Amino acid sequence: MNPPLKPTDQRIDADPNPPQDGVDVLRCDALCKRYGDFEALVDCSLRVGSGDIFGLLGPNGAGKTTLIRLLLGYLHPSGGRATVLGIDAERDSVAVRRQVAYLPGDARLPRHMRGEGVLKFFAEMHPFGDLQRSRDVAERLELNTKTRVAFMSTGMRQKLALAVVFGPQTPLLILDEPTANLDPTVRAAVLQLVIEARNNGRTVMLSSHVLSEIEDTCNRVAFLRHGRLAHEMWMSDLFQRHRMTAITSQSSLAVPETLQEAVRVSMRPSRLAHHQVQIDTAGDLGPILKWIDSLDLKQIRFEPYGLRTVYESVHAGESVCTTLLGDPGVPNADVIAESGAGA
Numbered sequence: 105m106n107p108p109l110k111p112t113d114q115r116i117d118a119d120p121n122p123p124q125d126g127v128d129v130l131r132c133d134a135l136c137k138r139y140g141d142f143e144a145l146v147d148c149s150l151r152v153g154s155g156d157i158f159g160l161l162g163p164n165g166a167g168k169t170t171l172i173r174l175l176l177g178y179l180h181p182s183g184g185r186a187t188v189l190g191i192d193a194e195r196d197s198v199a200v201r202r203q204v205a206y207l208p209g210d211a212r213l214p215r216h217m218r219g220e221g222v223l224k225f226f227a228e229m230h231p232f233g234d235l236q237r238s239r240d241v242a243e244r245l246e247l248n249t250k251t252r253v254a255f256m257s258t259g260m261r262q263k264l265a266l267a268v269v270f271g272p273q274t275p276l277l278i279l280d281e282p283t284a285n286l287d288p289t290v291r292a293a294v295l296q297l298v299i300e301a302r303n304n305g306r307t308v309m310l311s312s313h314v315l316s317e318i319e320d321t322c323n324r325v326a327f328l329r330h331g332r333l334a335h336e337m338w339m340s341d342l343f344q345r346h347r348m349t350a351i352t353s354q355s356s357l358a359v360p361e362t363l364q365e366a367v368r369v370s371m372r373p374s375r376l377a378h379h380q381v382q383i384d385t386a387g388d389l390g391p392i393l394k395w396i397d398s399l400d401l402k403q404i405r406f407e408p409y410g411l412r413t414v415y416e417s418v419h420a421g422e423s424v425c426t427t428l429l430g431d432p433g434v435p436n437a438d439v440i441a442e443s444g445a446g447a
């Protein structure tokens with residue numbers, strides 16, 4: 105068993121120039137899927153470049169699995185087009201699936217077989233199959249492969265499915281909720297496998313409801329909501345943002361000219377002597393902290409601007425800008441004052 109991982113130590117720097125030329129590993133153009141009148145995926149366009157760990161987020165029923173299944177050619181699009189490594193997912197789905205190791209959200213395995221038999225079966229089936237690697241992954245996940253699938257717990261079956269999927273060294277790995285039903289130690293081991301896959305030059309698409317996992321592993325993330333691509337961002341933009349909440353006796357805080365682009369202040373006016381202030385920051389903290397130090401602030405709480413904040417804004421249907429100015433995810437001081445909140 106390998107030593108436990110620390111995914112947060114291994115974050116990937118964002119490539120500020122996503123591939124515009126050459127072949128994208130994944131690409132959708134105006135992709136749509138309708139079931140009768142119901143639109144499961146609407147006008148979805150995105151590109152995933154080589155070496156990305158691309159996180160797919162969204163509430164239940166948002167369209168994540170639909171998008172993945174369209175990319176793999178398991179579903180026919182109602183409109184638009186999806187390609188994997190330049191191969192058309194609808195017209196040549198078999199060729200696409202040769203390039204991909206896919207973990208479905210509801211992986212079904214032959215119940216009558218033992219773990220070892222399952223690994224062997226899938227290793228022989230996939231053109232990139234590698235039985236020894238699957239065995240190694242099973243060992244790292246501490247799975248007893250002598251057990252029959254029918255007698256495995258839900259978590260054990262998930263480990264077995266992961267050992268199957270991490271065996272073939274395909275250029276692309278698509279994982280639909282890979283850590284579902286796993287305990288925290290095994291979850292960490294799975295995230296380590298994802299990071300190793302990327303370090304070995306593979307591209308990963310990962311769907312998860314666990315925001316911390318996405319934060320710890322992905323360098324890009326997309327949010328789906330009601331079948332629409334609601335927001336896309338580089339994680340590095342998020343890691344440069346912080347939120348400070350404090351109490352002040354000042355009724356307003358003047359932001360210096362030089363920090364106007366990097367700081368956004370929201371005051372919660374109060375009839376009492378003290379006001380609550382929320383300060384959102386982006387970029388280099390050095391000059392911002394100097395300015396903060398000059399203010400009369402008490403009870404300061406400083407925290408990273410986490411993915412949860414963005415997720416909640418997207419979920420609430422607000423558009424989210426990556427810059428601070430005009431970010432509707434952060435309430436604007438005037439709106440708070442008008443509504444009288446905090447008074």
Ligand SMILES: Nc1ncnc2c1ncn2[C@@H]1O[C@H](COP(=O)(O)OP(=O)(O)OP(=O)(O)O)[C@@H](O)[C@H]1O
Nearest residue numbers: 139142144162163164165166167168169170171209
């Ligand atoms: N065969 C189908 N017929 C009709 N509606 C479908 C079908 N398959 C999926 N849907 C609907 O499409 C929507 C998107 O489903 P999808 O499975 O893509 O969501 P998801 O984002 O993966 O959700 P979850 O996080 O719960 O797994 C849902 O409202 C679902 O009910």
